[in-house]
Amino acid sequence: MTTLRAEGLSLRFGRTTALEDVTFALDDGVTGLLGPNGAGKTTLLRIMATAIPPDSGHLRVLGADPRGAAGRLAIRRRLGYLPQSPGFHQHFTAFEFVDYIAILKEIVDGRHAEVRRVLHAVGLDDQRGKKIKALSGGMRQRVGLAAALLGDPALVILDEPTVGLDPEQRLRFRELIALIGEGRTVLLSTHQTEDVASVCRHVIVLDQGRIRFEGDPVALAGVARGRVWTGPARADGALAAWRTGNGDYHNIGDPPLGARLADPGIEDGYLMLIAAGPAGRAA
Amino acid sequence: MTATPAEAPGTPAAGAAAPLRAVLALARAETARMLRHPVTAAAALLLAGGWVSAWFVIGTTRYPVLQDLDGDGTTGVMVLLGGAALIAGNLAVLRARRDATTGLSQVLVLPDHARTLAHLLALLPLAVAGGVLVLARMAVLALGAPAAGRPNPYELATGPAAVLLLGALGVLLGRLGRSAVLAPLALLVLLAGLVALEPLAHGRPALWLAPQGGSALQMPAPVSLIARPVAAHLGYLLGLAGLLATAAMLRAGARGARVAVAGGVALACTMAGGTAQLSPPDRAVALARTSVTHHPSRYETCRELGHVTYCAFADFSRWIPAWDTVVRAVVAQVPATARPARLTVRQRLAILGFDGGIGPARLLAAWRADDAAAGTPGAIGVDTQWGDGPAAADLAAQVAYRLVTGRTGGARAGERDGVTACGGAGVLVVWLAGQAGPLARTGLRLLAEEARDERGGVSFHETRLFPAVFVPAPELAVATEALARPDAGVAARVQRSWATLTAPGTNAARAAEILGVPAPAASTACR
Numbered sequence: 028m029t030t031l032r033a034e035g036l037s038l039r040f041g042r043t044t045a046l047e048d049v050t051f052a053l054d055d056g057v058t059g060l061l062g063p064n065g066a067g068k069t070t071l072l073r074i075m076a077t078a079i080p081p082d083s084g085h086l087r088v089l090g091a092d093p094r095g096a097a098g099r100l101a102i103r104r105r106l107g108y109l110p111q112s113p114g115f116h117q118h119f120t121a122f123e124f125v126d127y128i129a130i131l132k133e134i135v136d137g138r139h140a141e142v143r144r145v146l147h148a149v150g151l152d153d154q155r156g157k158k159i160k161a162l163s164g165g166m167r168q169r170v171g172l173a174a175a176l177l178g179d180p181a182l183v184i185l186d187e188p189t190v191g192l193d194p195e196q197r198l199r200f201r202e203l204i205a206l207i208g209e210g211r212t213v214l215l216s217t218h219q220t221e222d223v224a225s226v227c228r229h230v231i232v233l234d235q236g237r238i239r240f241e242g243d244p245v246a247l248a249g250v251a252r253g254r255v256w257t258g259p260a261r262a263d264g265a266l267a268a269w270r271t272g273n274g275d276y277h278n279i280g281d282p283p284l285g286a287r288l289a290d291p292g293i294e295d296g297y298l299m300l301i302a303a304g305p306a307g308r309a310a
Numbered sequence: 311m312t313a314t315p316a317e318a319p320g321t322p323a324a325g326a327a328a329p330l331r332a333v334l335a336l337a338r339a340e341t342a343r344m345l346r347h348p349v350t351a352a353a354a355l356l357l358a359g360g361w362v363s364a365w366f367v368i369g370t371t372r373y374p375v376l377q378d379l380d381g382d383g384t385t386g387v388m389v390l391l392g393g394a395a396l397i398a399g400n401l402a403v404l405r406a407r408r409d410a411t412t413g414l415s416q417v418l419v420l421p422d423h424a425r426t427l428a429h430l431l432a433l434l435p436l437a438v439a440g441g442v443l444v445l446a447r448m449a450v451l452a453l454g455a456p457a458a459g460r461p462n463p464y465e466l467a468t469g470p471a472a473v474l475l476l477g478a479l480g481v482l483l484g485r486l487g488r489s490a491v492l493a494p495l496a497l498l499v500l501l502a503g504l505v506a507l508e509p510l511a512h513g514r515p516a517l518w519l520a521p522q523g524g525s526a527l528q529m530p531a532p533v534s535l536i537a538r539p540v541a542a543h544l545g546y547l548l549g550l551a552g553l554l555a556t557a558a559m560l561r562a563g564a565r566g567a568r569v570a571v572a573g574g575v576a577l578a579c580t581m582a583g584g585t586a587q588l589s590p591p592d593r594a595v596a597l598a599r600t601s602v603t604h605h606p607s608r609y610e611t612c613r614e615l616g617h618v619t620y621c622a623f624a625d626f627s628r629w630i631p632a633w634d635t636v637v638r639a640v641v642a643q644v645p646a647t648a649r650p651a652r653l654t655v656r657q658r659l660a661i662l663g664f665d666g667g668i669g670p671a672r673l674l675a676a677w678r679a680d681d682a683a684a685g686t687p688g689a690i691g692v693d694t695q696w697g698d699g700p701a702a703a704d705l706a707a708q709v710a711y712r713l714v715t716g717r718t719g720g721a722r723a724g725e726r727d728g729v730t731a732c733g734g735a736g737v738l739v740v741w742l743a744g745q746a747g748p749l750a751r752t753g754l755r756l757l758a759e760e761a762r763d764e765r766g767g768v769s770f771h772e773t774r775l776f777p778a779v780f781v782p783a784p785e786l787a788v789a790t791e792a793l794a795r796p797d798a799g800v801a802a803r804v805q806r807s808w809a810t811l812t813a814p815g816t817n818a819a820r821a822a823e824i825l826g827v828p829a830p831a832a833s834t835a836c837r
Contacts, residue, residue: 076417103419114410130339131418131425133332174414 029054030182030212031075036084038070045070046081046236053182057208059223059244060216061297062233068216069111071233072186075214076108089181104133107180111187111216113171117160121151121170124159128174145173149203165196172203183213189222201225220294223247230293232300239300244293251291251299255279258286266302332420333428340432344398345439353394354443357386361447365454373458373629373697374451375530380461381540383444385504385522387469388476391440392521393497395433395477400493402429403484423564426481430555433477437470444469455697456632459533459625464540471547472521476500478554485561518543518587529661529774530694532609532623535599537591546583552576600666603659604676607684610657617641617649619686621656629696636702636746640709643745643801645808648713655705656681656689660773674720674776688718691772699753700771703743704778706750707770710742711735711779714812719770719778728769728777734816736785737792737825738804740768744793745801751793758786784818784830791827800825 031053038046045067062068073079075088077099089105091098116124125142134141146155149169159167168188175183185204189197197219205226207213217223223230223244230247232240240247254266257275261268262283271277278286279295279302344350361383401408403426406415444466451457476497483492500521507520517524523543527536556573590596602609602623612621613630618637620630633655641649658677665673681689690708695701711719714735719728731739744751758768766783781789792800807824810816819829 073413078413078417100419100421103417106417108414108417110413112410113414114406114412116405116409116411127339128414128418130332130335131415131420133328133419135328135331135335138335171414 030089031214032085032087033075034085036071036074036081036086038074038079038081044236046074049084049233049236049238051231051238051241053212053214053229055208055210055212056228057204057213057215057226058229058231059227060214060231060233061218061220061223062216063301064218065235066233067236068233069186072108072184072214072216073110076106076110076184077102102182104178105181107175107177107183109168109171109175109183109185109188111190115159115167115170118158120156120158121146121162121166121173122155124170125173125177129177132177134178141177142173145176146170148176148206149173150199165192165200168192168196168200169203172200172207176207179211181211183207183211184216185213186216187218188215189217189219197222220292220297224293232297234301240296247296247300248291248293249296251279251295253288254281254299255289255291255295256282256286257289258283260284260286262286267298329420329424333424333431336420336425336428337431340402340429341435344395344402344432344436347394347398347401349397350391350394350436353390354439357383357390357443360386365450372695373455373632375458375625375694376448376452376461377459377533377536377625378526378530379451380448380465381468381523381526381538383447384465384469384472387440387444388472388521389501389504391436391443391469392473392476393500395436395473396480396483396497397493398436399429399433399477399480400484401490402432403481404488404490407488408490421563423559423562426485426558426562426564429481429484430478430558433474433481436477437473440473441467441470456628458530458628458694462533462536462538462540464544465538467544468523468540468547471544471551475521475547475551475554478551478558482554482558482561485558515588515590518546519584521547524587527661529659531599531659531661531664532602532625535595535602535659535664537595537599539587539589542583542586544583545579546587549576549579549581549583553580599661599664603661603664603673604666604668605680605683606656606658606677607680607686617651618653618655621654621684621686621689623657623659623694626657626694626696632696633692633705636706636750637709639746639750640706640742641713643742643804644713645805648808648812650713650716653709653712654681654686654689655692655709656686658691658693658773660693660775662775670776678720688712690718691720691776691778693771693773695774699749699751699756701753702746702750703753703757704770704772706743706746707739707781708772708778710739711770713742714738720772720776728772728779730780730782731785732782733785733818734811734813734821734824736781737788737818737821738811739770739779740781740786740789741792741800741804741825743770744789745797754793758790784832785821787830788818788822788825788827791822792825795825795827 029052034050036046036049049071060068074081077093080094086093088102091101093099093102119127122142125146129138129142146152149172151166151169151173154162154166159170172188189200192200201222204213204215208226215227227244230242230244231238256278258278259275260283261276262278262280265278265280268276268278279298406412448461448466479496480493483496507517518539524538552572553576556569556576559569607621610621610623611627612619615634618634620633622630637655681687690712692705708719711731740754744754768781768786769777770779772778803825804811811821811824822829
C-alpha cells in the first residue's frame, strides 16, 4: 500500500517558486530526499507534515487528504516529524519534553510507558532525567527523534537530522534510522549522500523546486555511469574533480587524457544531476 | 506500510474522550510548571511573608475582626499571585514560540483551542493555591488573639477570582501577541491603575469596577450591617475572567455552541454582577445600620462578670473577658467603699454614614436615651476596635473617671474634649488607667504624645469619634510621675488619701504632694 502520494504539488512564496509540479509516491522503507540548499526540500516536507498547504496539486498521506481538518487530524495521529533545527524547551528534562509532546499528540493511555519506550529506542535511557540544555547536540537530536517516534507512527519525516553531528553520532543516527525504517515509511531529507547510500532503498533528488530524479540509490549512481574517471590529472572541463587520497584525480564528466573509467557512486550521480542543471528528469 | 491500531496503548487515541483527556493532562503539566515557576514561588513567598511581617510588626496588638480583615488580602493576592498567573499563563502560551518549537508543535494532534483550554484550566490550581493562602491567613487570625465575627466566603474568594482574571488575561495576551513583554507591561498598567484609582474613587461605588473591589468601612461593624456587594463583585470578576477566556478560545480558533454559551454566560455574569455591585445597599440594611447605631442595647447580648455588666454585639462577645481584665485592674486600686454597686460597659457603633444623618450631638443623646431605656444609665462606651494600647487606655480611663467622680464621662454639646477631669480627680484618672496593665500604659503614652503638639493633656474616647474625658497637662504630668514610681507605694497613698484626692478642691499640686511626686510647673484653671 502506498503511504503517500503527491501529484503536481506546486507552491510559491511571492515571486519565488518553492515547488513546481512535484509528483512522487512513498512506500515502506527509508526514502532519501537529496537536494542542494534552497531546493525546496524543507518546504516539501512541511507540506507532507500538514504544516502548510500547497498552492495546487493533490496529496494523500496515509489514506487521508490534508486539505480538510479531519484529514489533517487523521494524518497527524499517525505521523512522526522531526523538523530541521528543531527547538527544545531547554528547561525541560528529556523525559518531560517527550512527555509534553506525547500529550500534544493526544497519547493518553500508557503515556509514560510510551515515553520510556521511545527514549529507550533512541538510546537515551540514562539521560532522560537530564535537562535538555545539558545535553549534547547529538543527544538533543535523539530527543527530537524520540518525540517523532511517539505513538509508533506509520510515516516518519526527518528533515536533515544529522546536520551538526560528529561522525560517530552520524553513524549512530544512521543505524537508528535504518531500524526505524523497518516496517514503516521514513522520508529522510539530507545533504549526506553517504546516509542515503547506507540506509535508503529509494531516493528523490529535488533541485530548484523540481524533482530531478526518483529511483533507487543504484540507479542514482547509474546516472553517472560512463562519466566517472580516475587519472593523474584534473580534467579542465570536468563537472567536478578532486584529488583522492592515493594521488589520483576523481573526475566527473568528459575523460581527461590517460584516465581510467571508474564505477560511479551515488555522490557522482547526484553531482551529475545537480551540475547538469534543470534540463530534465532522469530516472 | 504498517498501520498501528489507534487503540493500542501508547498510541494517539482516536476516541471522542481523547482530546478532553489530553487537555486535562496538558493542564496538569502546565499547572505543575506554573506552580514551580520562579515568579509564582516569589509571589507566594512575598505574599505570605508580607502577611507574617504585618502580623508580627503591626497587627499583634489589634484583636482581629474577621469580617473586616477578610478583604484585606485581596489586593495582595491579586497583585502578587494574579501577577504571577498573568506572566506564567502568558509564558505557557508563548512557550512554543519562545523556544522555536512551533515547527513541530503545529503539526501535533491537539488543536490550538484545546491547548488554550488547557492553559486556562491550569490557572485553576493557582487560584486554589491563592485561596489556600487566604484561608491559612484567616485561620491564623481566627486562632490567635480573640477574633470577632466571621469572614465572608465571597470576600475570601475575591482574591483567587482575581488570580483567574489576570491569568486569563495572560493567556489572551499570549494569543494576541507574540512578545513575552506584553504580560509584564499589562501588569504594570494594572498596578498604575490601582494606585491612580484609589485616591480618586475612595469610597465611591465606581471602585467596585476595579478587581480589588470597593474600600472597606472605616471601623469594624457587625456582619449583618456590612453589606458590601462582594457576591456581586465575585460574579463580576468571574464573568470578566470568563469573557477573557472566551476571547482567548476564539482567538485560538474555537467555534461552536459551547463557546457561544460560555461567552454568553460570562457576559451575563459580568453585566449582572457589575450592575448589582454598583447599587447602593438596600433600604432594610440602611435602616438596620441606623437602628443599631442609635439603639445598640436592642441588638446586644449582655454578660455579668462580678459587679460589671458587659454588653456587646454578638460578633464581638469574645472580647468581653479582655475588657473585664482592664476594668478589674482599675477597680482593684480603688478602696472597697468607693466601688460602685454596678458598672455597665456597652459597645457602641460609631461609623460615619451609619447614624442616619442626625449628627454627633443627637447621636450622643440617642445613646444616653438608649442607656436609660435599657436600664443601664451612665454605661461606659467601648467601640468595635480592641487590642491596642489606646483602646485599653480609653476604657480604663472612662472606668477610672466613673470610680473617681461617680459620673460617666462623655462629650456634651459644644465640648471639644468630653468632660474635663481636674485636680486630684484628673491625676487619679490617669494613674488608675495606668494600673490596667502594660498595654494601657503604652496607650497612655501614645495618647499623650498625640496631644503634645496642641495644648498638652490627654483625651480619652468613648469611641473613636467621641471624646469622653479630658485630663489637662498638669494633672497628666503628676500622674506620669506617679506612674514612674513603684506601684505599691503610690497605691498605698491612693488608698489612704482617696477622699482627699477625689475632693473637688484638690488641685494638681496638692495631689502631687499627697502622692509624693514633684508638683507640676503650671496649674490648670479647672472648673
